[in-house]
Amino acid sequence: MQSITDFFGSIDSENLDSWFSDLIRFILWSVFILFLGWFARKMIQRTTTDQILLYRSRKITRYLSYFLIFLLAIFTFVGEIKYFTIAIGIMSAGVALALQEVILSFAGWIAILTSNIYKTGDRIEINQIKGDVIDIGMTRTTLMEIGVWVSSDNYSGRIVQVSNAFVFKGTVHNYSTDFPFVWDEINLPVQYDSDLVLVDKIIRQTAQENLMDYTEIAKEEWKHLVKNYLIENANVEPTLTLKLTDNWIEFNFRYVVDYKKRRITKDQLYKEIYKQFKINEPKVKLASATFSMVDMPDLNVNLKNY
Incomplete structure (x- = not known):
């Protein structure tokens, strides 16, 4: 207590010219x-x-400059070195009370940089907001938003800032760190009288032509993932299964794709498969939810004039 009194007493006794x-x-x-x-x-x-x-160099030099200016302010205006720890303690208590959320955000920033939760360029979803990370500040992460009123993985055009504190408050979904691929699938309804062997061949051949580059790279990336985490060795090859429904046979095609090219890849697959289906008609026919009138009884209509 006496040290604190001496500290404030020394401030009061300072000459105005010295302070200036x-x-x-x-x-x-x-x-x-x-x-x-x-x-x-x-x-x-x-x-x-x-x-x-x-x-990163811009960020580091800027923050280092601010830190040096902060130390300079402490040593310039506190005065004697023996009062340094007292000044730090008083300021820390006030900052802790007034800036709890800011401190948590700053702690989140340290966690992001040290634990590789995400980095600039990653596609993430945090606090129910999905987007590409374009900047990581000391208190906020800036995202180029994806989705909302636009379909699939297109940019909405909005730049969103999210508090770094959310890395402690909720789940962070990262689409690109360690394994920059995602699984996607398409469902194809086929009529029961179609040549199922031919359908299978068309889909697998289309996958071979459009997805092999992704598959080979994904295999290597998954090997690194298995080394770093306790996870089993997954099958990244395209898979094709079928299901019998009341109306048609449904082929489910599942594959891995670059997380930034999911939509364009699905578009290519649909176009190529549809093209091959049209070439091989009537052996292969897509199904749809339509009704066919197969029989109708004779109608006897008697019209009377009233």
């Missing part, structure tokens, strides 16, 4: 630190074209 000169020194040194940070970013920009390295 300290303020001038602080401003000049702050400008110099900011200049060094700007100069470092420019030098890094001239020596490399790696966008990820440039992005």
